[in-house]
Amino acid sequence: MLGRNYGQGYLLTRNIAQKENIPKKFLEQILLELKHARFVNSKQGVGGGYYLIKKPKDISVADVYRLFDGAIALVPCVSLNFYEKCDDCKNEKECLLHDEFIKIREGARVVMSKTTIQSFLQHDKKRKK
Amino acid sequence: MLGRNYGQGYLLTRNIAQKENIPKKFLEQILLELKHARFVNSKQGVGGGYYLIKKPKDISVADVYRLFDGAIALVPCVSLNFYEKCDDCKNEKECLLHDEFIKIREGARVVMSKTTIQSFLQHDKKRKK
DNA sequence: TATATTGTCTACTTATTTGATAGAATTTAT
DNA sequence: ATAAATTCTATCAAATAAGTAGACAATATA
Numbered sequence: 001m002l003g004r005n006y007g008q009g010y011l012l013t014r015n016i017a018q019k020e021n022i023p024k025k026f027l028e029q030i031l032l033e034l035k036h037a038r039f040v041n042s043k044q045g046v047g048g049g050y051y052l053i054k055k056p057k058d059i060s061v062a063d064v065y066r067l068f069d070g071a072i073a074l075v076p077c078v079s080l081n082f083y084e085k086c087d088d089c090k091n092e093k094e095c096l097l098h099d100e101f102i103k104i105r106e107g108a109r110v111v112m113s114k115t116t117i118q119s120f121l122q123h124d125k126k127r128k129k
Numbered sequence: 130m131l132g133r134n135y136g137q138g139y140l141l142t143r144n145i146a147q148k149e150n151i152p153k154k155f156l157e158q159i160l161l162e163l164k165h166a167r168f169v170n171s172k173q174g175v176g177g178g179y180y181l182i183k184k185p186k187d188i189s190v191a192d193v194y195r196l197f198d199g200a201i202a203l204v205p206c207v208s209l210n211f212y213e214k215c216d217d218c219k220n221e222k223e224c225l226l227h228d229e230f231i232k233i234r235e236g237a238r239v240v241m242s243k244t245t246i247q248s249f250l251q252h253d254k255k256r257k258k
Numbered sequence: 259t260a261t262a263t264t265g266t267c268t269a270c271t272t273a274t275t276t277g278a279t280a281g282a283a284t285t286t287a288t
Numbered sequence: 289a290t291a292a293a294t295t296c297t298a299t300c301a302a303a304t305a306a307g308t309a310g311a312c313a314a315t316a317t318a
Contacts, residue, residue: 047263
């Protein structure tokens with residue numbers, strides 16, 4: 001909804017909640033998190049609400065996934081954005097899993113980065129025809 | 130270790146635990162789950178232990194991931210092996226996320242299916258040179 | 259400036275999952 | 289018979305997920 005409404009003013013939490021069938025209070029928290037991550041902005045008071053700051057084509061599924069679910073990698077030791085050293089594994093260079101898990105991360109990362117809010121909206125448009 | 134030992138008899142939980150730095154009791158449960166899923170087989174008593182049933186090339190990361198972590202898809206409504214209908218979403222056909230999420234699932238699924246125990250072993254071999 | 263409207267923030271709840279731990283029971287080779 | 293293994297069931301503590309609740313702050317406008 002925020003994507004479809006891009007550049008067209010404020011959307012009320014109440015309206016999004018109703019239309020998308022999400023508990024209002026729950027949605028508020030999600031929107032707040034999106035605001036802190038600078039994907040959306042908001043205004044309080046009468047005539048306020050939320051709107052998308054970034055262009056739909058500049059918000060990827062990877063971005064949103066990282067915000068709410070964290071690392072795309074299956075193990076922290078091959079994560080780009082959430083790297084952590086393994087506890088069990090003694091040395092990363094010698095680990096036989098490491099390089100293959102990087103390939104898997106790349107498979108997931110690439111497709112999740114290519115897919116954006118814009119992708120969803122384009123798809124939506126095609127359906128409507 | 131089970132992969133490297135393929136076709137060469139039984140491995141003791143005790144030895145795997147020690148070498149791979151995994152609590153023995155925890156490893157036991159993992160091996161048991163692998164047995165129930167028919168990836169490994171075991172024998173009790175003296176001279177017993179665990180061994181891989183399937184060929185290393187026939188066990189993919191996708192297989193193991195599904196066993197321990199469940200669906201590869203980001204949302205159940207596009208999952209091949211763990212399909213569930215959305216609660217929120219009214220009709221799947223009209224959902225603008227659906228087809229794009231299938232593409233994402235395919236990106237992840239393909240790379241996870243291509244990577245097998247054999248891939249890790251080959252990598253291991255190369256390293257040793 | 260009072261008021262209704264709307265977002266902000268913090269705390270809490272309930273259920274599930276994760277990463278184990280513990281111990282008794284069972285099987286098997288010798 | 290016995291020692292060595294796996295098998296099974298129960299339990300636990302900590303973290304996470306999904307959502308609820310309510311006080312608080314900002315803002316337009318009448």
